[in-house]
Amino acid sequence: MSSVSAGWYKDPADTSTQRYWDGEGWVGKAIPADAVPPDGPPPAEPEPPAAEAAPPVPAPQPAPVPAGPPPGWAPQPPPPPGWQPPPGMQPPPGWQPPSGLQPPPGWQPAPGAQPMHAHPYPYPMPMPEARPHGMALAGLGRRLTARLIDIAAVLLLNVVVNGYFVYLYLQDFWPIFTAAWEQAMAGSTQPVMQQGTPRMSTLSVAIVMIATLLWLVYEAPSIAGSGQTLGKRIMGIKVVAMERTGELGFARAFTRWARLGMWTLFWWCCVGLIVQFLYSLSPLFDSRLRQAWHDKAAGTVVVAVPPGTKPTVETATRGDNPGGPQ
Template sequence: MSSLPAGWYKDPADTTTQRYWDGEGWLGAAIPADAVPPDGPPVVVELPAAPPQAAAPQQPAPPQQPAPPPAPPGHYPPPGWAPPGAQPPVGWQQPPPGWQQPPPGSQQPPPGWQQPPPPGWQQPPVGFQPPQQPPAGWHQPPMHPQSWPQPPHAYLYPTPEARPHGLALAGLGQRLLARLIDIVVVLMLNVVVNGWFAYQWWQDFHPILTNYMDQLRAGAEPAMIEPTSRMSSLELAMILIATLLWLLYEAPAIAGRGQTLGKMIVGIKVVGVHSTAPIGFRRAFGRWAQLGAWTLLWWCLVGFVMQFLDSLSPTFDQRLRQAWHDKSASTVVVAVPHGATQPTVEAAPRGENPGGPE
């Protein structure tokens, strides 16, 4: 029992309020500390009893789904079918590829039945053992580079030599010999036709050369040799005549027969890449101009350089050995037997690219 008599005291829990102490515990609600307390204990108000909870309304039962109509005959799933995601039954095995559902009414084979062997199958010999598979985790040991198998490189299968229209390509030596013979023939024609012009040019140049040599023998510094206007005109005329003689010698012969005198002696011939017919004067002129027109620039040495490079150009084409003037006219030089003027094999139609790429 507490010794504190009943009365109003400050609430130890909240000193700003006061409550009534009945000797055993706090009673009633707290009032402000500066308020005048009533005489005696406060009136205790009884709280009303909680109303009883109403019963939860009953939920209506969900409507029943109508049963699906029965499937028509022939639309039932096959035996053993299961919906997607379902686990297969114990002991089920995946059917082999190409397996088909047997038709209705088919009978299962009797126990112990085996598939007959395919036609041509032979019984393996006695003692035959199938090859064994390597164990799990086995790897091929590394081999020394010298023991590696030989790869199928290109040099093991050499590319066959092109044979346009069934004829072998003319050799570089044959083409050079034929060109040298043609140069000698054209030079002889120039001696006959350009001989008079060369003689007139020498008549003007001889006094200039004699004077130059006399100054050298006398120990004096000779003057520069200056050609006369007549000499310049004669030089231009000789170059034009030499170019024209070369054109008249080569272009008509290549246009008709495909052979100059030098090519006939060596046994080679110029033919079109796509046809064995004569190439005609237009293509023959274009082929000659690629090489012979540079003669007009002999006076500045540019013509000699270009003709030399054109003569070397067959070595740049390892496939058809076409020179630059051959490429411009779409021709190729082939070797023909002596006395033969036509190829022994018919030309392939245009578009089949006979003899490889141009």
């Protein structure tokens, strides 16, 4: 079974046209590549009317083969010395047949085998671009811009909700920092290590927990309902499931967020920041569907949805979606 979903793609035999792929083969007539295809498969072509039975045509009689050459015929003289065929009738210097049309050195066909090409075209068949549910994949630049907008929105929420706790933390941290700075500026060779207060330890845990919860509350419900956060809505991209275009639901949206957001709890040792950075780069490792690791965990994909665009396929069945769960 083909892993390419049904839809309109460029015809591999003629890239200036496009045809409809039904998941198993090409159907219908080709249309120009820049034309807007209809929704779904092309309409069925009417069958031509049955032609009336034509009267049998008598078989032509073979012409009699002459017993010899016609009268006056004589063998043609050989070409003059030094004669060369015209330039248009001979290959250019150094011409060799394409490598795909000649066997490797020493190759011998199996007894009784018939020579054949590895594919029906004299060139490798191009793989059509994946279009989940008839929508184009979101570009990496738009996804990065959307993520930066979301980071700014979550940071603004932290300023409003978490700002007071950060202020209390700085009240205890600033005297320690000032004392260490004065010792360093005085040239002390044995600076006294300042210990943080118990309130600083409590506040640091509370600040990280609140920041993680604010990110969860900002992203998971919006992805569960519309598939779009503020940044994704501005950039015209959307998170959809691999097998359908409806709402993801909170459980699935939480699974997608948790693979990235829960690492915020490990910012204190820098491990969380490194893992989140790698997760952000993970779409570069999937050239087919551009799925990040958290998309693979939730079975989702990010697509581009310009204003007025609607999916051309509502639901994929039997796991026919490219790269989708089987």
